[in-house]
Amino acid sequence: MHIIRPKIEKSILVAISLPGEKEVTENSVKELALLANTLEIEVVDTIIQSRMKIHNVHYVGQGMLEKLKQLVEELEIQTIICDDELTPSQQKNIQKELKNCKILDRSSLILDIFKDHAKTKEAKTQVDLARMEYMLPRLTRKWTHLERQKGGIDMRGGPGETQIEMDRRLIRNQIKKLKSELKKIALQSKTQKKHRSQHFNVAIVGYTNAGKSTLMNVLTFAKIAVEDKLFKTLDTTIRQCEIDKSHVIFLSDTVGFIKKLPHQLVASFRSTLKEVESADLLLKVIDVSDPNFLQHIKTIDDELKEFKIPEKNFINVYNKVDMVSNKLNMKMIKKRLSDGIFISAKRDLGIEKLLLEIKEKMDLNSHQRTIRISNKNGKANSAIYQFAKILDQKVEDEFTEYKVNMRDTMFEKFSKTYNISVVINNNLDQR
Ligand SMILES: Nc1nc2c(ncn2[C@@H]2O[C@H](COP(=O)(O)OP(=O)(O)OP(=O)(O)O)[C@@H](O)[C@H]2O)c(=O)[nH]1
Ligand SMILES: [Mg+2]
Numbered sequence: 001m002h003i004i005r006p007k008i009e010k011s012i013l014v015a016i017s018l019p020g021e022k023e024v025t026e027n028s029v030k031e032l033a034l035l036a037n038t039l040e041i042e043v044v045d046t047i048i049q050s051r052m053k054i055h056n057v058h059y060v061g062q063g064m065l066e067k068l069k070q071l072v073e074e075l076e077i078q079t080i081i082c083d084d085e086l087t088p089s090q091q092k093n094i095q096k097e098l099k100n101c102k103i104l105d106r107s108s109l110i111l112d113i114f115k116d117h118a119k120t121k122e123a124k125t126q127v128d129l130a131r132m133e134y135m136l137p138r139l140t141r142k143w144t145h146l147e148r149q150k151g152g153i154d155m156r157g158g159p160g161e162t163q164i165e166m167d168r169r170l171i172r173n174q175i176k177k178l179k180s181e182l183k184k185i186a187l188q189s190k191t192q193k194k195h196r197s198q199h200f201n202v203a204i205v206g207y208t209n210a211g212k213s214t215l216m217n218v219l220t221f222a223k224i225a226v227e228d229k230l231f232k233t234l235d236t237t238i239r240q241c242e243i244d245k246s247h248v249i250f251l252s253d254t255v256g257f258i259k260k261l262p263h264q265l266v267a268s269f270r271s272t273l274k275e276v277e278s279a280d281l282l283l284k285v286i287d288v289s290d291p292n293f294l295q296h297i298k299t300i301d302d303e304l305k306e307f308k309i310p311e312k313n314f315i316n317v318y319n320k321v322d323m324v325s326n327k328l329n330m331k332m333i334k335k336r337l338s339d340g341i342f343i344s345a346k347r348d349l350g351i352e353k354l355l356l357e358i359k360e361k362m363d364l365n366s367h368q369r370t371i372r373i374s375n376k377n378g379k380a381n382s383a384i385y386q387f388a389k390i391l392d393q394k395v396e397d398e399f400t401e402y403k404v405n406m407r408d409t410m411f412e413k414f415s416k417t418y419n420i421s422v423v424i425n426n427n428l429d430q431r
Contacts, residue, residue: 202241
């Protein structure tokens with residue numbers, strides 16, 4: 001199923017600026033142009049209309065719609081791209097007026113980019129699901145004649161069933177199938193996760209194109225593709241990083257965020273972000289060379305809330321300092337930011353400092369404890385070495401008593417995983 005797009009497509013970007021949001025809208029449209037660019041769509045013109053609110057019926061006002069009609073003809077435009085997600089009826093109404101033009105919105109661009117960049121089965125399934133859910137309420141005659149996949153889809157239609165109804169039914173069936181496939185994939189990755197849950201997990205999060213994968217590569221010698229394109233990474237990659245013998249972390253690179261991420265994607269990518277959910281520490285990567293970095297920080301925090309990720313320990317990682325032109329600019333930037341580590345992942349600057357900060361966070365809340373484990377619990381007796389630094393141990397007939405140095409988070413994981421309830425002495429000496 002494709003949104004049919006010729007190789008070079010001429011487009012006009014359209015946005016509504018609500019009262020007091022001039023600058024926000026201008027920045028948002030610049031980003032929309034980047035999204036179009038990632039899909040190799042040519043942007044011929046940009047129109048921002050100031051309005052009290054978005055027009056219910058056709059997004060822009062009637063007058064602007066007329067102007068658009070003229071422009072489309074004069075400039076031979078094939079595509080109109082609106083900066084907000086259009087309701088199905090807004091899309092239909094604009095389509096009625098601009099007959100030979102394709103009407104897209106920000107969400108459909110993002111969905112298309114995700115489709116182009118999805119590589120693994122999980123990412124592909126998630127994107128397909130999000131696209132189907134986006135498409136379902138928007139089926140019009142233009143969307144019909146969907147490519148029918150053989151097998152698995154019930155093609156029987158009742159007498160008199162229209163093409164659109166049939167397509168809708170096909171999509172609903174596909175959605176069901178994709179959801180159950182995703183469940184299966186999630187089950188498969190559960191075993192791998194269990195193994196990692198014994199370690200200190202660090203997730204790299206941030207706005208798209210902030211340099212997350214570049215940082216991941218620097219820290220772990222991974223070979224993740226890095227490109228000046230939006231949403232290059234869709235799959236979570238996990239690598240081990242040994243800062244030193246007693247500070248080993250599992251680092252995961254994740255899908256980037258963007259303003260107005262389509263809610264269908266948020267829903268279907270939830271499982272990908274499970275790594276973020278279960279992380280002990282987040283590295284929030286922010287591109288400080290981007291003039292909109294404050295907006296990006298807000299978006300990251302909003303999206304984390306949207307994904308219902310509980311507040312956790314984090315380090316702000318301010319990236320691309322090599323792109324900030326001079327000391328004065330750097331000073332201005334620093335003034336606007338809260339605590340964090342300034343780095344250039346590309347030029348390998350500030351990485352040592354970042355590693356030190358990660359170590360410090362790891363050692364936070366590390367305490368000496370005495371834990372007693374039954375000698376019958378072989379698994380726990382061997383696993384404890386991975387969870388804690390053993391200071392002393394005494395083997396008795398029934399149990400072994402360990403004097404350890406252990407972080408609170410690791411202690412919680414250990415006692416939950418191995419059902420350990422006998423703790424002789426907890427939080428004895430703060431390290
Ligand atoms: N100048 C400079 N460029 C950087 C730095 N870090 C990353 N980049 C560049 O920024 C672009 C995006 O980098 P990625 O690492 O792919 O960014 P990402 O956050 O993983 O992006 P997505 O996966 O698309 O969300 C690439 O062209 C990188 O080479 C840096 O410190 N300085
Ligand atoms: Mg990436």
